[in-house]
Every structure is written in structure tokens, then in C-alpha cells.
Amino acid sequence: MKSILTIPRRTQNRLRRLAWLALALAGLLMAAPAGAEPPPFGMPFAGQPGPDTWLLSQAYGNTSGAYRQRNSTYRLGQGIHFGIDISAACGTTVVAIGDGVVAAVDGPYGSAPHNLMINHPNGYASLYGHLLERPRIAVGTRVERGQPVALSGDPDETCYSRPHLHLEIRDLTYRRAFNPIPLIDADWDNLTLAGGFGRNFQRDLDDPRRWQDLEDQPDIVFGGTIINNFARTWPPSFPNTPALGR
Ligand SMILES: [Zn+2]
Numbered sequence: 001m002k003s004i005l006t007i008p009r010r011t012q013n014r015l016r017r018l019a020w021l022a023l024a025l026a027g028l029l030m031a032a033p034a035g036a037e038p039p040p041f042g043m044p045f046a047g048q049p050g051p052d053t054w055l056l057s058q059a060y061g062n063t064s065g066a067y068r069q070r071n072s073t074y075r076l077g078q079g080i081h082f083g084i085d086i087s088a089a090c091g092t093t094v095v096a097i098g099d100g101v102v103a104a105v106d107g108p109y110g111s112a113p114h115n116l117m118i119n120h121p122n123g124y125a126s127l128y129g130h131l132l133e134r135p136r137i138a139v140g141t142r143v144e145r146g147q148p149v150a151l152s153g154d155p156d157e158t159c160y161s162r163p164h165l166h167l168e169i170r171d172l173t174y175r176r177a178f179n180p181i182p183l184i185d186a187d188w189d190n191l192t193l194a195g196g197f198g199r200n201f202q203r204d205l206d207d208p209r210r211w212q213d214l215e216d217q218p219d220i221v222f223g224g225t226i227i228n229n230f231a232r233t234w235p236p237s238f239p240n241t242p243a244l245g246r
Contacts, residue, residue, distance in 0.1 A: 058085035061217025067202035083168035090159035
């Protein structure tokens with residue numbers, strides 16, 4: 001039987017170089033994380049979050065708040081909160097979350113009293129809702145990520161009850177809505193440290209791990225059937241509360 005020592009020195013060196021090359025390649029592959037591309041969009045507010053600027057107040061998805069209003073406010077969105085809410089004082093400057101073209105100003109997309117829709121070249125559209133006033137920007141205007149496009153308001157039009165921006169990400173037909181969290185480049189773990197609503201998801205006791213974190217939330221089709229009519233649930237089910245602006 002041949003021992004490795006009988007392999008000619010030149011071949012041994014070649015094998016050694018090959019082995020090092022293979023190790024180096026493996027190292028490179030492991031160092032480059034899969035899906036290293038950052039999420040395609042930014043936040044709809046410039047600057048840092050905080051009590052004097054803006055804070056996440058309701059996540060997208062199966063929140064307890066949406067659950068309680070699944071047959072009223074959120075019925076059109078299959079019973080879940082089909083955007084994210086970001087609390088901010090009325091009049092805070094809203095910026096485009098990505099490059100795009102203004103597709104609608106005060107269009108028929110809800111989120112009263114005023115809204116703005118931007119179409120993006122990557123196949124998504126963003127809707128900015130509960131705006132303070134009709135955005136002073138024309139349909140067809142090209143906008144860049146971070147460009148001021150509107151002013152945030154309050155669905156109750158008081159500016160003291162619950163001023164916030166409602167942000168949706170839809171497809172370009174506007175019929176589907178997606179969870180904005182994985183599509184927006186932000187430190188979501190830190191953003192959910194404040195506010196009681198951020199991580200408060202309604203539990204389906206027959207499938208208790210489903211839809212319980214920020215990222216694991218279902219896409220919806222507007223007008224589809226309600227998906228959170230849970231037979232056994234927590235927190236306990238109360239009679240449906242009246243509709244509020246979403
Ligand atoms: Zn909302």
C-alpha cells in the first residue's frame with residue numbers, strides 16, 4: 001500500500017496549495033451572509049426616533065387592537081392591521097421611503113383625512129395616511145428616497161387624541177398589502193421597546209405560535225375573508241368595538 005510519503009514532492013505542494021485555496025474560498029463564502037442586500041426602503045420620517053420625534057406605535061399584522069376591530073375598521077384588510085403606525089406630532093415632515101412617482105393624492109385608499117400613494121420601480125407602492133392636509137405635490141411628480149412629501153396628522157383631526165402616520169406597502173395593483181417591517185431598513189428591535197402596542201399580538205390558542213412576532217405576519221388581499229376569527233383566543237374576546245380611523 002502506498003503511503004502519502006511516496007507522492008512526489010511537487011504533487012504534494014500542489015495538493016497543499018489546492019487545500020489552502022479551498023479553505024480560503026470556503027471562508028469567503030461563509031463570511032458573506034446570505035441575502036446581504038439591505039431592505040429596499042427607508043423610514044417615512046427623517047432623523048432619529050424618540051419621544052420628541054417619532055416612535056412606532058402599532059405593528060403590521062395580527063395586533064390585539066386590530067383583532068378587536070376585525071369586523072369594522074380592519075374588515076377590508078382581512079381583519080389585521082395592514083400597515084404600521086408611527087406616532088408623531090401633527091405637522092411632522094413625512095418623507096418618501098424610496099425613489100418613485102406620486103401616483104395618487106387623496107386617492108380612494110382610506111386612511112382619512114388625507115393620503116398619498118407613491119409607486120416604486122421595484123414593484124411596490126407606499127401609502128402615507130392620516131395626513132394633516134392634502135399633500136402639496138402633484139400626481140406624476142418624481143420623488144427620491146428621503147424627500148419631504150407630506151405632513152403627518154391625526155385620524156381624529158384633533159392633533160391631540162392619537163396623532164400618527166399610517167404607512168402601508170402594497171403591490172402596484174394596490175390589492176395586496178405586505179408587512180413593511182422586513183422591507184424597511186430600521187432597527188426594529190429597538191423601535192419596539194417603546195409603546196404598548198408594538199409587540200402585542202392576538203393569540204390563536206389553537207395555533208399559539210403563529211403571527212406572534214414582528215416579522216411573521218401574513219400578507220393580505222383587500223376585500224378577502226377575515227383571517228383572525230379565532231375560536232379560542234388571548235387576550236379574551238370582547239364584543240367588537242366600534243370603528244375608529246385606522
Ligand atoms: Zn394604522
